[in-house]
Amino acid sequence: MSESSPAPARLPDLPVTFRPTRTRVVLIGVGVAACAVISVVALVLDTLSPGERSSFVLTGALFLAVLLLLSRPHVIAATDGVTVVNLTTTRHLDWAEILRVNLRAGDPWVYLDLADGTSLPAMGIQPGVAKEQAVSDARTLRALAERYGTPER
Known part of the structure; x- marks a missing residue:
């Protein structure tokens, strides 16, 4: 997913869950x-x-x-933030904590760049079996982060 990737035409109603369904x-x-x-x-x-x-x-x-x-990983986007459920950990983030949503070519899943300078893998969006769906989900999550995050990015 490149920097200039188009945002989805319409953002989904929250809460929305992203998961690699086929996998x-x-x-x-x-x-x-x-x-x-x-x-x-x-x-x-x-x-x-x-x-x-x-x-x-x-x-x-x-x-x-x-x-x-x-099969556990998923990402839940809600009005109060994002909950990232990976294999053995669950972490809730406020929208303001997410600076960027990344899915680069070759990445096994989405990475969230956080305000504290760290990066969090979001294994619930992974291009392994369904690449087009993962790219679409990553674009949607990015658009949601831009909409609900702080304006001073």
Whole structure:
């Protein structure tokens, strides 16, 4: 997304949630399917002891849990600011704290340049599977930040 990228024609009503929907569907689908297959195999195999069966089921559940964690990232834009939910952290930012929304070619996700001089990854907008959607979401978030942020940028 370049500096001169056009803003969306109409800003969405707030609150709005940005998330990598296709990636999320794939991760959850694969996790549920793998957990189910591993559990069925554990129950069908006659040669397994109860401890081995439970370790199979636990492995399937652990695999599902990891994929659910990977599907967690999202960004919620509301009138009071932005909440960034990454893999293991959640951070709420006031609009005034966001100086810039960046999605450069090759970036794995959007980065928010903050007023305190740091940069925060916003993993909820990622171009991996759906690049056009991520670019559109990044433009929308940028336009929202420009609209609701402080005027002295």
